[in-house]
């Protein structure tokens with residue numbers, strides 16, 4: 001018996017393959033997203049969750065530009081996980097060097113397409129994750145992965161750190177981040 005028994009969570013490690021995401025001094029975003037993504041998936045599974053990942057290795061979705069790749073990623077999610085095959089979608093990212101903005105993001109209400117209830121639940125999941133990460137605030141943003149995926153489940157994007165941080169390749173930091181995000185998801189569902 002786990003606290004997330006039967007809860008279906010789609011983990012989306014951002015970027016991948018030809019699309020590295022943000023980079024700084026040899027730090028490459030796609031690598032951090034994937035490493036924490038695996039750890040998060042393991043952590044959630046250990047609590048009884050059913051895990052899906054949009055990618056489990058260093059691959060992209062076939063787009064020649066990063067924007068095109070994100071649209072193909074959205075198509076992949078819609079083709080494979082629509083309509084109600086996930087109870088939450090969590091996209092993992094690392095923000096641009098020195099940008100700040102660490103915490104969880106839900107869809108900007110002005111983006112359209114989401115019901116008030118979907119916006120509310122996504123914001124609630126974001127609040128739980130930001131709090132569990134260490135008292136960060138939440139943000140809203142118009143992002144394709146949140147806007148164009150069809151599932152009506154709560155959907156958030158997490159900026160885990162900024163890419164200039166020298167500790168993001170440390171196993172300890174990655175384990176800890178995965179655990180904090182899992183705690184936030186856990187708090188939302190319980």
Ligand SMILES: [Zn+2]
Nearest residue numbers: 014021093094
């Ligand atoms: Zn990113």
